[in-house]
Amino acid sequence: MTILRMPSYGVGGGEEYIIAERITNFKMIDYNGRWGTRITLDTGKEINVDLPAYKVEEMLNKIDV
Numbered sequence: 001m002t003i004l005r006m007p008s009y010g011v012g013g014g015e016e017y018i019i020a021e022r023i024t025n026f027k028m029i030d031y032n033g034r035w036g037t038r039i040t041l042d043t044g045k046e047i048n049v050d051l052p053a054y055k056v057e058e059m060l061n062k063i064d065v
Contacts, residue, residue: 002063006056009036009048016047020063028053 002020007013009029018039026039029048037053040046049056 004059004063006049006051006059009034009050013050016049018047020060023060026053026056 004018004020006016006018008016018041022041022043024040024042026037029036029038035052036048036050037056038046038048039056
């Protein structure tokens, strides 16, 4: 099990801790010019993070999920 730590998207900030093996897909999001990534887990839950999609991809490739 690999846990990824990513900055939360939106007001309030904070961090999201996500189990990498639970990620099924992710895509770039844009709300009023603020870019981020929506991550979908195998449970159907969606988590928005304050990273571009290519950074999420880099994190996943480093751990070879």
